[in-house]
Amino acid sequence: IPISGKVVIVANHPIGSLDGLALLKLVGEVRKDVKVVANEVLSALSPLDDLLLPVDNLGNATVRQNLKAIHGHLHNEGAVIIFPAGEVSRFGPQGIRDRRWNNSFVKIASRTRSPVLPVFVDGRNSVFFYVLSFLARPCSSLWLVHEMFKQSSQTLNIRIGNPVAYQNYASAGREFDHKAKLFRKHVYRLQHNRKLCFEDQEAVAHPEDRYLLRAEIKKCELLGETVDHKSIYLYRYCSDSAVMRELGRLRELSFRAVGEGTGLRRDTDVYDASYEHIVLWDDTELEIVGSYRVGDTRNILNEKGIAGLYSATLFKYNENMRAYLNAGLELGRSFVQLRYQGMRSLDYLWQGIGAYLRSKPEIRYLFGPVSISNDYPEKTKAALVCFYSLYFSSKQVCAEAINPYVPDESVLPAQLFKGLDFKEDFSLLRAFLEESGVVVPVLYKQYTEICEPEGVCIFGFNVDPGFSGCVDGLVLVDIEKLKPRKRKRYLSGE
Template identity: 35%
Template structure:
């Protein structure tokens, strides 16, 4: 990655990453120089960080231990063009030899938040991080552990076949409902956690663990879309009639209560809610009918509880999103989806200043502001997560309060 890159080349690299491709980049753009202190790496071009952040791509550091001949470095000192012609000769010199390669853990993109727009400084820290882990030293940046390999499917298939079928589709896919309700190991819960972690990492919201499971997985219901031909869980949502959960486990049994503390005046409404959330769709299937299928399953489930009037959901803005992007999302949803009801307090309050003061949204034209939001996010290299897009489909211009008009309570963190 040497010199200034053309817009065309940068766009091609972005497109390649968006399609799930892999890029191998040498940020210095040229081979190291020899100095009195040993090999000296050239300054890194921060373009690789721009690519990673724009596409929320996995950033994996790789260190190759090795050196060229003294003749090469001597030539490079006085005549760079001639040394460039010697590169192939130097590569052939290592033919048949063993190379030592250190592959580090994925670097968390959230590590670069403190650098704001000073990507050159962030690139320098990346270089220091790579040099440190290559010598078995401490990591300079936060890392994400790799997920374990996909397990065998025999136990999962058997467990899925025992689930109640909610709906079967013409393409062979089927919606099933599952509830663990036990402390024993469950192949379905394990697989949901593994896929959830993979999907959330794609939008910068992973936990960094092998699986994204929590204590609520055992008692909640899970609506799962299963594809027998692909032998895959394509997507899932977690649901729970709140009144039922309150009766059995109290308010601490609610996932939403771990993120928002409910006031006393909330309970009469909560008892009529069905909580939904923790949804995911595997990336290869996100542009198919999977989301529509899952919502059909959710509504089939809700029909079993005619006394329940509301949906309750928590939407999470990925932590890897920069503050400017988070402010845009919060500003838009504050304008169009806020409620006069005061029945909860967020545990981790978003503290950025002037969220509404410098908003680009007029607040009077939902469609225009919706287009503006998505345009501004794409300018920053980000996409609105699909659960936010789904909730926006339920906007009613006659009444901007979810609580009253759309039968849904939406909590955003």
Template identity: 30%
Template sequence: MKLVEKDDFAKATNLDKIGLKRMAGLMMKILKIDDINQIYEKLSDHKGVEFIDRLFEEIDVQFDYYQEELSRFPKSGPFIVIANHPLGGIDGVILIKLVSLVRPDFKVIANFLLKKIEPISDFIMPVNPFDADVVGKSSVPGIKDAINHLKNGHPLGMFPAGEVSTYHFEAGKILDKEWEEGAIKLIKKMKVPVVPVYFKARNSFWFYLLASIHPMLRTAKLPSELFTQKKKPILVRIGKPIQPAEIDEYPDVESLSSFLRTRTYMLASTLPPKKSIIKLPVNPLVKKGIKPIVAPAPISKVLEEIDYLRSKGKKLTETKNYEVFEFLGDECPYLLHEIGRLREVTFREVGEGSNAEIDLDEFDQYYTHLILWDSEAKQLVGAYRLGIGQNIYPKFGLKGFYVPTLFKIEPQAEHLFSQGIEMGRAFVIKEYQAKPLPLFLLWKGIVHVILRNPGHRYLTGCVSISNSYSKFSKTLMIEFIKLNYLDKKLAKYIKPRKAYKVKIDEREKEFVLSKAKDDLNKLDKFIEDLEPGNTRVPVLLKKYIKQNAKVVAFNVDPKFNNSLDGFMYIDINDLPSQTIQPVLEELEAAANRAQNNPEATE
């Protein structure tokens, strides 16, 4: 059994129409279609996914994807998968393989080549309703089949371009042609979730050369392109389902097509440059130059220092099993050791960290440290480092603060430090990050520090965006913040020492920003949709924005895995009442207790 017969080839390439049908055999040999027929005959006894697996082994095709993204295909009910079409054949087979892992009832609308593969016929719609050769003739049965398949609760796949991608000279990229109107109309009509899939792959140079000469040559070369993908991993991204309500926001076919196409191609923006992702953790750290993390401090010494802080009245607040303390770095060396160790552990887990054995520097010795302690687990849960401006600035000036090591500060902006409390190196260890209390209590501690140091006007510091985010997502966050939270006046006087400069697709950037506008939650959702592993906008960045922070500039920090630091400040007078009020009530209650029982001590 052959996959491509001479008559089929002659018809597909129009050789029969120009009187060159007798050349079909020679052309098939030159284009290695005879080799494809041999492989097909060898594997024809296998059926379904087994055939696909054997085919990939035979032609040595590899494809990589993030395994957690398979869950983006709904486990029940109808949905439509849309994808770009860079390869024109093998990408359709990969799509069948991936979706069938979750939904064996999947079918795809395929081109002439896939329709010929009998062992996977159960996955193929028998008639392509968008095929130019059948429109107006036999397309109605194809459309009915597609509609019935979805109405019966099954998923349907399609390549809306209807043909393989080609090189577009104006864009300088390999892109689909404009997507077929019929495909978009079907999507709009069915009102089911749409899952975008992006393939990062390309055919050979000769394919694009022949395609630029004539579509017939493109069609003739397409089958043999199977062999050009050998040992060239094809990268696949699966987007989050686009719900019918969002699709309904686009009233006409043209705007909906543009939206769906952009959502599909945007998935490319977060792909790594190197082609290896399937069996690796998302954004693994480069291990070169990373030192082993220092051993923990003796727990007995740590507990002694916790008791010391209690005895010296250094406890700021407590809730349930949590206590918040403050101390100067040189007061408690063992606790400071644990802060530095756990900082490094926590930051490395998100692609940051100093890569040193412990994350401590010269500022830690005289900065105030705010810690959250779990008294039941006897565990340091998290910490903040605070530079009290009225203590540091008179002694050291700007050089006494950490932020000026990352940003150039003009005299017009020095008041942020002389009248400010610098916050930084914030962390909550992994085991407690999903709990709401730790970050809330650390911020409660910050408010206590503010009230104990009433001469300060500002909270300042850097919020980090890990280098594990894609360039596209980092740029989106920066541009969103600049549009909505930038202090343009102060930005004249504060400049990064190493600016972040990256070019991304302007059309895609404007698409996201126009959709998000000033809504941080919408941006958060876009980042989650784009980034592997359900990564979202950094928690601290969202926290600071909700505290009415203003951002001034962004700097790349090469000492911390090239993480991106945004310099921000909060006018203490602008802190939301819900941030200040719980602490005021707590202090008032403590004062009342002291008044009613003067002999009571904390």
């Protein structure tokens, strides 16, 4: 069960209202923001009001207000339990199975770009119920209350699958009915560990012990303090580290929220050991707010050669890059926890980068891959790449993408960008992206706004299949060309 982040939990419905109560209890032990889409029976239990999203069923009768409440809960990164059958399972040729699943849950998940967590509830009602269901189905529905109390003191076995990411079910075609059928089949295949219908991803690991984290963090080098009492540390890798495990967990959680990530429980790799990590710490909440992975390329090249650079897995460097590498700092794997975004956290991390640079005056260049989520519609990815290639392409060929991204300009309006005025074209870019409900990725703005003209360049764009198919632009910043205001903020030490 994902411990945080929006998720649509779908399950079969073998017993009745007790299925919803059992899943509420189970999921509620992991996260407190879970709600269940409830029929009129559960909705009558007023003590559960705070846990319910009431609907008559998940058919066409679902009113707009109810759908708005479900969408709102998911947009607030909540968990929603849905029983797509809308009624209890019946006995049939394949045993006790749900009837046709309504496709509303697929529409809800798709419109909110939520992962879907499949759950199989291994339960059944009495033989009498199924006989009654065959002879007089309306009467059997009335009998369900009696069936629920027959389950007293019984154990309900539940199998929980791995989450299915939005991009994995979105690629299964355009028909919502077809996807609903596949999810139904996927859930029942959990019962016997059979081959599943969708490619899934491991649930993100649970958090590390807060006090163990604090003890490890306090041993790190302190780079600075913020005005709101957060601390910036430099963490150096060590084996069996709670900090490294938590960094990997939070990376994966943050990247999945924007359609990226490795699909594993934690986003960690072999490069973590030879890089250093700038960590923003909230001592009040005992939370890692965000982090940047940084690598002094001279040290890495001396110890491991070019293969020691993470960016070399995405781009092939030539000799023209040597001067930049010899005075460079590779940046990557940056994240800020969702709850801390919009609270100057990225700015604080850059203060940490500045403190790091003050101790290494020989470093002149910052470089690294900056991603565009594969969740972005194709035309918006093409627009971003065309715009940043137009204004920031390097005049010198220093790197070649291993898996190049070539924008399909046919999906763009003719002459979207004139190439005559940066601000005018940037306004056109933002307006074009807004039509599709997306914005310019924050790091593209950060890197290109931090320098004077010609202080930043992009060497190319690469598709990373190991990171949910995101598009990475290889960006280089010359810190000698930082704007005076940025230089004062990040490098002066004031």
